[in-house]
Amino acid sequence: MHEMSLSQSMLEIIQEHAVADGFQSVKVVRLEIGALSCVEPEALGFCFDSVTRGTVAEGAALDIIRVPGHAWCWTCSRIVDIERHGDPCPGCCGHQMQTRTGNEMKIKELEVA
Numbered sequence: 001m002h003e004m005s006l007s008q009s010m011l012e013i014i015q016e017h018a019v020a021d022g023f024q025s026v027k028v029v030r031l032e033i034g035a036l037s038c039v040e041p042e043a044l045g046f047c048f049d050s051v052t053r054g055t056v057a058e059g060a061a062l063d064i065i066r067v068p069g070h071a072w073c074w075t076c077s078r079i080v081d082i083e084r085h086g087d088p089c090p091g092c093c094g095h096q097m098q099t100r101t102g103n104e105m106k107i108k109e110l111e112v113a
């Protein structure tokens with residue numbers, strides 16, 4: 001399951017930070033998720049809860065920020081925002097698009113106690 005491996009890598013990052021910064025528990029994990037990443041926020045929350053049990057991140061809330069994807073439009077010759085794979089260009093409604101970003105997921109901030 002996609003969300004399960006994401007949760008595990010998030011936990012690894014959080015644990016590295018906990019060691020480096022010396023905090024005992026995490027209250028909020030602020031995440032940026034690309035609109036094209038196919039991450040289901042509900043499934044991610046569920047997996048995150050289960051992998052973090054007994055760790056510094058136990059009980060932490062996920063605050064998910066959706067960031068739009070970016071694609072290059074060959075017709076407009078510029079980068080445009082898209083919400084989903086296969087969306088037409090918002091400028092010219094064309095489909096001559098090449099996805100640039102939007103698949104990424106990263107931890108933006110941790111609120112710790």
Ligand SMILES: [Zn+2]
Nearest residue numbers: 073076089092
């Ligand atoms: Zn266009």
